[in-house]
Every structure is written in C-alpha cells, then in structure tokens.
Amino acid sequence: MDHLTAETFDQNARDALRDPILHGALRNLADNFAERRRSAMASVDDWEGLRGKARCIKEETLLHLDKYLLEFVKNAEEAGVKFHWARDGKEACEVVLDLIMERGAEMVVKAKSMAGEEIHLNEVLESAGIEPVETDLGEWIIQLAGETPSHIVVPAIHKTKAQIAQLFVDKIGIEKSDDVDVLTKTARNILRKRFAEAKIGISGVNFAVAETGTMLILENEGNIRLTTGVPKTHIAIMGIEKIIPRFADLDVFLKLLPRSGTGQRLTAYQSLLTGVKKKAADEGPNEVHVVLLDNGRSRMLSHPVTRQSLACIRCGACLNACPVYQQVGGHAYGSVYPGPIGAVITPQLIGLSRTKQLPYASSLCGACREVCPVKIDIPELLLHLRAEITDGTAAGAVAETPVKRKFFESLAFRAYSQAWASPKSYKFGLRTARLMQKFVARKGKIGEVSGFVARLLPPLGAWTAWRDAPVVASRSFREQWKAGLDSDM
Amino acid sequence: MKVALFVTCLVDQICPNVGVSTVKVLRRLGCEVVFDDRQTCCGQPAFNTGYRKEARKFAERFIEIFEDTDAEAIVSPSGSCTAMVKHFHELFPDDIAWRERAEKIAAKTYEFGGFIVNVLNVEDVGASSSGRITWHDACHGLRDLGLRDEPRKLLKNVKGIEFVEMQNADVCCGFGGTFSVKYPEISAGMVDNKIEAIERADVRAVASGDASCLMQIGGRLSRTESDVTTMHLAEILASQE
Numbered sequence: 248m249d250h251l252t253a254e255t256f257d258q259n260a261r262d263a264l265r266d267p268i269l270h271g272a273l274r275n276l277a278d279n280f281a282e283r284r285r286s287a288m289a290s291v292d293d294w295e296g297l298r299g300k301a302r303c304i305k306e307e308t309l310l311h312l313d314k315y316l317l318e319f320v321k322n323a324e325e326a327g328v329k330f331h332w333a334r335d336g337k338e339a340c341e342v343v344l345d346l347i348m349e350r351g352a353e354m355v356v357k358a359k360s361m362a363g364e365e366i367h368l369n370e371v372l373e374s375a376g377i378e379p380v381e382t383d384l385g386e387w388i389i390q391l392a393g394e395t396p397s398h399i400v401v402p403a404i405h406k407t408k409a410q411i412a413q414l415f416v417d418k419i420g421i422e423k424s425d426d427v428d429v430l431t432k433t434a435r436n437i438l439r440k441r442f443a444e445a446k447i448g449i450s451g452v453n454f455a456v457a458e459t460g461t462m463l464i465l466e467n468e469g470n471i472r473l474t475t476g477v478p479k480t481h482i483a484i485m486g487i488e489k490i491i492p493r494f495a496d497l498d499v500f501l502k503l504l505p506r507s508g509t510g511q512r513l514t515a516y517q518s519l520l521t522g523v524k525k526k527a528a529d530e531g532p533n534e535v536h537v538v539l540l541d542n543g544r545s546r547m548l549s550h551p552v553t554r555q556s557l558a559c560i561r562c563g564a565c566l567n568a569c570p571v572y573q574q575v576g577g578h579a580y581g582s583v584y585p586g587p588i589g590a591v592i593t594p595q596l597i598g599l600s601r602t603k604q605l606p607y608a609s610s611l612c613g614a615c616r617e618v619c620p621v622k623i624d625i626p627e628l629l630l631h632l633r634a635e636i637t638d639g640t641a642a643g644a645v646a647e648t649p650v651k652r653k654f655f656e657s658l659a660f661r662a663y664s665q666a667w668a669s670p671k672s673y674k675f676g677l678r679t680a681r682l683m684q685k686f687v688a689r690k691g692k693i694g695e696v697s698g699f700v701a702r703l704l705p706p707l708g709a710w711t712a713w714r715d716a717p718v719v720a721s722r723s724f725r726e727q728w729k730a731g732l733d734s735d736m
Numbered sequence: 737m738k739v740a741l742f743v744t745c746l747v748d749q750i751c752p753n754v755g756v757s758t759v760k761v762l763r764r765l766g767c768e769v770v771f772d773d774r775q776t777c778c779g780q781p782a783f784n785t786g787y788r789k790e791a792r793k794f795a796e797r798f799i800e801i802f803e804d805t806d807a808e809a810i811v812s813p814s815g816s817c818t819a820m821v822k823h824f825h826e827l828f829p830d831d832i833a834w835r836e837r838a839e840k841i842a843a844k845t846y847e848f849g850g851f852i853v854n855v856l857n858v859e860d861v862g863a864s865s866s867g868r869i870t871w872h873d874a875c876h877g878l879r880d881l882g883l884r885d886e887p888r889k890l891l892k893n894v895k896g897i898e899f900v901e902m903q904n905a906d907v908c909c910g911f912g913g914t915f916s917v918k919y920p921e922i923s924a925g926m927v928d929n930k931i932e933a934i935e936r937a938d939v940r941a942v943a944s945g946d947a948s949c950l951m952q953i954g955g956r957l958s959r960t961e962s963d964v965t966t967m968h969l970a971e972i973l974a975s976q977e
Contacts, residue, residue, distance in 0.1 A: 261921050570908045574925040608919065610912025610926070611784060613879035633786030660782050664790035667745070667776040668797055677749055692958060709917040713924035714955030717750050724748040724755035725773045732759060733771065 250395050253581035253593060256604040263575040269405055273573050276404050280567040283510025284618070290512055291502055300499050302622045305558035308490055309548060315457040315490045316539070322460030326522020328535045335542045336366030342538050343368060343449065343482055344375055350480060352377065352446040356438075358464070358471040359383035360451025361399055361561055362484040362540055364583045365596070368449070379449075380441045382470035384434055391418045397577030399584060400508050400563035405576050438470065448474035448532070452485035453560070454500055458493045461521040462537075465504060465514040472518050481520075481532040486540050488557035500560065503620035508562035543596045552631045556595060558621040559588055565615035565625060571608055580605065587615035591628040599636055600651075606632035680719045688718045737856070739767045740807035742798075742845070744817045745777040746947045754947055757974035758813045758848055761863075765856055774801050780820040784913045788827060795824040796834070799841050809855065810845040813970050815877020815945050818847040822880065847877055849945055849969050853886040864895035865975045867940035869967070871899070872930065872953065873906040874946035887945055887969055894972060902937035904929070911952035927956045934964055941965045943972055 251259045263269055288294050308315055320330050333339035347355060355372065357363065357379050369379045369390075381390045385403040389396055392414055396402030403411070412425045421433055450471055454463040462483060464471050475481045491500065505511040524531040547553045566572045566586030577585035582593040582602065590605040599606075606629045615625040637652060666672040687693050687700060693707070693716040701708025710716050722730075739762055743755040759769050779794025798821070802810055812818045822845070824838035852858050871891060877883045884906075891899050910916065910926025917923075930953060934942050942964060944950050954966035 257919065260919065264921050264925055570910070570926050570929075571919075571922055574922050606786075607915065608922075610875070610908050610910060610915045610923070612875040612908035612912065614875075614908065617879055630784065630786070633784070634788045635786075637786035638788075656785070657787070660785065660787040660790050664779070664782060664787075664793050668793060670774050670776065673745075673776045680749075694959075706914075706917040709920040710955070713920055713959065714927070714952065715958040716955060717951055719749050720752045722752060724743050724752035725771075727752055727756060728771050728773065732756060 251578050251581040253602040253605055256579060256581060256608055259579035259581055260575040260608075263579045268407055268410070269576050272405055272407060273576055276398075276401070276567060277573045280510060280564075284507060284564065284567070285510075287506035287510045287512055291506070297499055297502055298620055298622050301503055301560075301620060302558060304491060304496050304499060305621055308492055309488065309554055309557055312487065312490065312548065315492055316487060318457040318492075319455050319460055319490055320539075322458070323455075323462075323522065323537065324460070326460050328460065328522055328537055331536060331538045333538050333540050333542070336540070339366045339484060339538050339540050339542070340368055340371040342536075343484070344371060344377075346480070346482055346536055347372070347377055347447055348375075350446055354378040354380060354441070354445060355447045355449050356380050356382050356441055356445040356474050356478065357386075358448070358450035358466070358474040359386045359402070360449070360484060361583065362451045362486055363449065364396060365486075365542065366484070366540065368484070380438070380445070382438050382442070382468075382474055383466075384431065384468060384470075387434060387438065388414065391415075395578065395583070397585065398563060398566055399561055399586075399588075400566075405578065442473045442477050445474075445478045447480045447482060448476075448478040449482045449484065450475050452483050452489050452537075453504070454491050454497060455485060455489045456492075456494050456497065457490055459521060461494065461519050463497060464518045464520070465501075465516070466518075467509070467511075467515040469516055472516055475518060475520060476531055479533045480536070481534070482536045482538065483520075484538045484540060486542070486557075487544050488559075504560055504562050507564040507618065507620040547595050552627060553595060555623050556588075556592055556628060558623055559592070560621060561588075562620055564618040564620065568614040568618040569609075570612060570614065571610065580608070587625045587629075588623070591625055591632065594632055599632065603636050606636065674725075677719060677723060681721070684718050691718055692716065693718060737767050737809065738807040739769050739851075740802060740805045740810045741769055741771045742775060742778075742802070742810050742812040742817065742821075743771065744812055744814045744947070746951070747813055750951065751947050751968065754813050754968040754970050757968065757970040758811070760974040761848075761852070761861055761970060762811065765852065765858055765861060767856075770805060770807055772801055772805065778817045778820040780817060781913055783820065783823065783827070792827045795827050795838065799824065799834075799837050802841055802845075803837065808844065809851065810841070811848055811851050812845065813848045813945070813968060814947060815847045815850075815874050815881055815883065816948060818845055819876040819880035821845045847881055847883060847945065849887045849890055850877075850881060850883045852973075853889055859889045860893035861890065861973045863893075863973045863975055864977050865972055866896045866977060868898045868900050868938065869941050869943055869972065870902040870934060870937045870939045871905055872902075872909060872934075872942055872944040872949060874944050874949045875908050877945045878906055883945070887943075890969065890973060891943065894975075896977065897972070900937050900939060902933045902939075902942075904933050909949045909952050911948050913948075916952060923952070924956070927952055931956055931960065931962070935962070939964060941967045943967045943969055945969050 331342040372379045381387045388403045397405040416423045452462045505514045547556045565588050569587050572586040584592045594602040611626045695711045747754045779791040783791035822842045825835045828834040909930045910923040950966040
C-alpha cells in the first residue's frame with residue numbers, strides 16, 4: 248500500500264475532509280479524550296506545578312544530556328545491558344537486523360514503539376525476510392490492514408468497529424462479529440502463540456533512569472510485559488532524549504503521562520526493567536540490548552528554541568486538542584509523528600524541503616501548548632520553522648538543499664512591509680481597495696469570486712470559496728477621527 | 737487616564753465602528769484617548785508567515801510611534817494584535833537596545849476588555865442592549881494574554897442582554913491569519929464546527945474580542961444565510977439602547 252507523504256499535505260487534507268467515517272472517529276476522539284483528560288487532571292492537586300516540575304527536569308536533563316546518558320549507560324551496563332549507538336535510522340535498523348540474524352530468528356514480537364516507527368524498522372525487517380509481529384492491539388490491526396498509525400497513542404483511531412470486524416473476516420477468516428470481546432479474544436489467542444514462539448522481543452522506552460539504569464515502559468494490554476519478558480532477547484530502541492536523571496523523577500512523569508495521554512490515573516501496567524535476569528530461576532530475558540538513537544536529536548538540542556522539541560514524552564494530548572488534527576486526522580500529515588508535535592518534529596527529523604507544508608498546517612491557536620504536560624511551546628516552534636522556510640535556511644537532521652522560497656508570497660510580504668511603512672501609501676492602498684472592490688462587491692460584501700479575479704488574487708479566491716468577504720469601509724476609522732471623533736466628547 | 741489607541745489595520749479599514757465604539761467606551765470610563773495616525777499594522781501577518789525581516793520593520797515602526805506618546809497605556813480592540821506587540825522582543829534576538837524598547841512598549845499595551853477589568857477595575861461599563869448573546873474566545877486573547885473571565889464579566893453586566901455560554905467557546909474558529917487562505921478547506925471545517933455551536937446556543941449575536949475571528953465567523957454565517965450577527969465586544973459595551 249502506498250502511504251501518504253508530507254509533501255502533499257494539502258491534497259491529503261482535502262481527501263480526509265471528504266471522508267465521513269474518519270470524521271465520526273475523530274469527533275469521538277476529541278470529545279472522549281478531552282473529557283477523560285480533564286477529570287484525570289482534576290485528581291491531581293497541583294497540575295500546573297507538576298507541569299512546571301516536569302519541564303524543569305527535562306530542561307536539566309537536556310542541558311546535561313552527555314552526562315546523564317553516560318550515567319544511564321554505565322549503570323545499565325553494570326546490570327548486564329549491552330548498548331549500541333546509532334547516528335540515524337539506518338544505523339539503528341542495521342544494529343537490530345544484525346542482532347536478529349546473529350540469533351537466527353525469523354520472527355520477532357514487537358511492542359508499540361514510536362522510535363521503531365520513526366526508523367521504519369518493520370519495512371527493513373520484512374525486506375530481510377524477517378516477520379515483525381506487532382502485539383499492541385491497535386498496531387496489530389494496522390499491520391493487518393497494511394496501514395500506518397494515525398495517532399501516536401491510539402494508532403488505529405481512524406478505524407471504526409465495523410471496519411475492524413470486516414478486517415478480521417478478510418484477514419483471519421473468523422465469522423463476522425462486532426462484539427469487542429470476540430475480536431480482542433481472537434487477537435489474544437493468535438498473539439499468545441507468537442509470544443511463545445518468539446526468540447526476540449523489540450520495544451521502545453518511555454523513560455530511562457540515569458541513576459539506576461532502569462527503563463520504564465507504560466501500557467494497558469500486557470503485551471509489552473510479554474514482549475520484554477518472554478523471549479530470551481529483548482531489544483529496546485530509545486531516542487537519546489528519553490533519559491531522566493533520578494528514579495524519584497518518575498513520580499512526576501507517572502502522574503502526567505497517563506493522564507495526558509489516555510485520561511487514566513495510571514496505565515494498567517508499568518514495567519520497570521533493570522538489566523538481565525541474574526539467576527536461571529528468575530523471570531526476564533537473558534540478554535538486553537539498547538539502541539540509543541540520535542536521528543536528528545543532537546541538532547534539535549543545539550538551538551534553544553528547537554531544544555524543547557526533545558522534552559516531548561509522546562502522550563498525544565496535543566493531537567487530541569488540535570482542531571486541525573480533528574479535521575484531517577493523522578494520515579494527512581504523511582509522517583510518523585502527526586498533529587502539532589509531528590508538524591514540529593518531522594521537519595527536524597527529515598528536513599524541511601520535503602515537509603515545508605507541515606509548519607503551516609496550524610492556525611496557531613495554542614490549544615496544543617495549553618494541554619502539553621511538559622509545556623512545549625509548539626506555536627513558537629512552528630513560527631521558528633516558518634522563519635527558517637522563508638529565510639531559505641534548512642532545518643532538520645539531514646544535509647539538504649535549502650527550501651525554495653515562494654516567489655509571489657515573499658514579493659507580497661516585501662511589498663506590504665514597504666507600503667504600510669508610510670501612512671501615505673497605506674492610505675493610497677485603502678483608496679485603491681475601495682475602487683477595486685466595486686467590481687466584486689454586492690450588497691456590502693464580496694461573495695464567491697472565481698475565474699480571472701480568483702487567479703489574479705488567489706487569497707481572495709480561497710477566502711470567498713467558503714466565506715463572504717467584508718468590504719473596505721467607506722470611511723475608515725482614521726478618517727472619522729479626523730472628521731471630528733478626535734474632539735467629540 | 738490618558739490612553740493611546742492602537743486601532744489595528746483591520747478595524748481601521750474594515751470595521752471602523754469597532755474603533756469608534758472603543759473610543760466611546762474608554763471616554764465614558766473617564767479616559768482621555770489619543771490617536772496617532774502614523775500607525776498602520778503591527779506586522780503580525782508577516783511574523784506568523786515566517787517573514788521576520790519584514791515583521792521587524794513593522795515592530796520598529798510601531799515602537800518608535802508609540803514611544804512618542806506620554807499616554808500611560810496603549811489599548812487595542814484586538815487580543816491578537818496586542819499579543820503581537822508582546823512578541824516584538826523575539827524579533828530582536830541579537831539587539832539588546834531594541835529588545836528593551838520592545839519590552840517597555842509591550843508592558844504598557846493592553847487588550848481592550850482586559851484593560852477595562854484589570855487596569856481600570858471596572859466590570860460594569862453602563863451599557864445596555866438586548867437579546868441572547870454568546871461569546872467566542874479569540875485564541876490569542878485567551879491563551880497568549882490569559883483573558884477568559886474578563887470579557888464574560890463585562891458582558892454579564894450589560895443590562896438587557898441574556899448571556900449564554902456556547903459549547904467549545906474556546907476552540908479556534910479556523911481563521912489563523914494566512915492559514916485561512918493557505919488551507920481554506922480545513923479552515924472552513926473548523927468554522928463550521930463553530931457555527932454549529934453558535935446555532936445550537938440559539939442566540940441573536942456572537943461576540944468576540946477580535947475583528948479577524950468575527951470576519952471568519954461572520955463571513956461563513958453570511959454565506960450560509962444565517963440570521964445570527966457578529967459583534968465586537970466594544971460595540972456591545974458602547975451600546976446604550
């Protein structure tokens with residue numbers, strides 16, 4: 248199946264807007280998650296204080312990432328973990344592939360991991376003849392359907408129950424049922440067998456504690472515990488920003504992440520993983536490998552504005568709160584990370600030239616910033632990336648050709664900044680607009696313009712395709728001020 | 737109190753009555769209003785589209801003009817343009833002198849409704865009108881300036897009107913500056929949600945603190961031939977029926 252790309256965001260969005268099933272699903276998401284999040288938040292005494300604390304911990308970590316990373320590595324190594332440093336997705340995939348090949352595995356079980364999605368691990372494994380089995384129910388459904396996740400927490404949110412029921416009929420051959428219990432039991436029976444067969448389990452990481460070398464992974468289905476505990480080998484892929492300094496810091500993040508992500512006080516499972524099993528009778532894997540992934544993160548770290556991108560704990564609250572995401576869903580973004588945080592991270596991961604629409608895919612309403620548990624100023628980041636685009640300087644991890652500037656747009660902005668810098672030309676513009684609008688205005692407003700006028704003034708065409716436009720007033724405020732308002736008491 | 741009016745280009749050209757109403761209300765509350773007609777635009781369209789060099793020109797010009805007045809406060813009938821003034825300092829990352837000037841101007845710039853409630857300490861401006869009216873929170877007034885209760889207090893004290901809270905009053909109307917014409921279909925989807933909430937509130941008018949949101953909501957209401965009208969907060973507060 249061909250997947251959408253960020254380059255065609257506008258077209259992807261238009262297609263998504265015409266999909267009534269998607270719309271229903273997105274509306275449910277927005278209503279349910281907002282409400283659940285609000286009530287979960289209320290169960291904490293000082294939510295704002297917690298957010299501030301979380302951001303401080305992240306700032307501290309990021310400013311001393313070199314130190315905390317090495318501390319984590321040292322402590323985890325002492326517990327038996329082996330480390331692999333990967334500059335980019337390609338290197339990370341190679342490491343994972345080598346580990347699998349060395350152990351002669353033909354299949355791996357996978358826990359839901361955004362880092363795994365980011366490096367497109369499944370594609371790499373499949374082309375090497377290895378079968379990756381997703382074990383998170385949502386991810387498993389997506390894999391069955393040959394699709395990509397449309398949300399970072401609820402990957403199959405774009406699918407309805409009826410669509411999933413049909414998928415199970417088509418791909419697994421069960422009798423059609425829209426009973427959720429029947430569907431999940433079917434998935435569980437199939438996946439349990441795969442867990443038992445698997446030599447290797449691959450997961451992501453939510454938090455990595457420097458002080459103790461412990462990794463924390465949160466989940467609701469128990470599949471991550473099985474992925475990381477049943478197979479002899481556990482491979483964890485983590486972005487280098489997942490570090491937190493102290494074990495006690497988990498208190499802050501465990502309060503924030505489930506509440507922000509799914510509106511839960513706590514997820515059903517929290518696995519704290521420290522090293523390999525010590526005695527034969529212990530549970531857990533014989534070997535643990537951690538792939539530390541940079542993939543553009545060092546570059547984000549290097550600028551004070553973009554650095555905050557690395558504070559993200561992948562809760563998905565900004566997606567749920569975003570009115571643009573609610574309109575178009577996750578696939579329209581054409582990237583692994585959708586929504587507001589995706590519009591910020593993706594260009595920094597894969598470069599602006601292929602993603603230059605994404606920073607503009609926002610009305611800058613700030614709902615994302617309001618819900619972010621680590622107070623990332625996403626609008627500020629979007630504006631920063633927009634400035635990089637118009638400057639023709641490239642952001643992103645990869646060396647690339649500068650973004651091509653939009654000729655007419657930059658001309659228009661230059662003209663506007665020139666003309667409106669003087670009251671005289673400002674007034675001239677006002678008079679000209681009054682004259683010109685006579686051709687298009689009817690009854691004090693401008694209805695849909697098309698044809699020649701729309702081609703001449705594309706913004707007017709775009710505006711009036713959906714909305715009537717107001718006309719320039721016959722007497723401006725400044726004219727009324729001069730005509731007596733200035734002294735009118 | 738002496739107040740310098742920053743009327744904004746949109747109000748000046750498209751809905752001057754909002755400016756006139758702003759002056760009326762401020763005078764009724766005992767303010768002396770001055771207006772420097774060299775002012776044009778705060779440069780927000782340039783800033784928000786990524787044209788920082790152009791935005792800097794507007795910022796410098798704005799600062800120079802408003803430094804000339806001895807007014808104690810700069811007041812604007814727009815949360816969005818007021819928020820832009822608060823952003824000016826970001827345009828001078830390497831220029832301490834300009835940054836300080838920008839911060840000084842920003843410190844005395846207020847959005848109209850916030851100014852009345854928080855600076856003049858007035859909640860009842862002696863206005864009267866009629867009918868059911870609901871409020872749309874313009875994003876920048878709400879989230880950049882933190883004004884949620886202020887406009888509601890002012891509206892609830894207008895004699896003769898019935899204030900009703902609509903669902904999702906704080907969700908964006910889809911304007912977003914150039915966003916509205918870069919992605920008109922998404923913008924339209926967003927405003928349609930807003931209009932659905934307005935219609936459900938069964939009101940005669942929807943009020944807001946930003947002419948740009950009202951242009952978006954009003955433009956779609958007019959296209960869908962709705963009877964609901966749009967009103968700026970200043971227009972309601974100026975009315976004495």
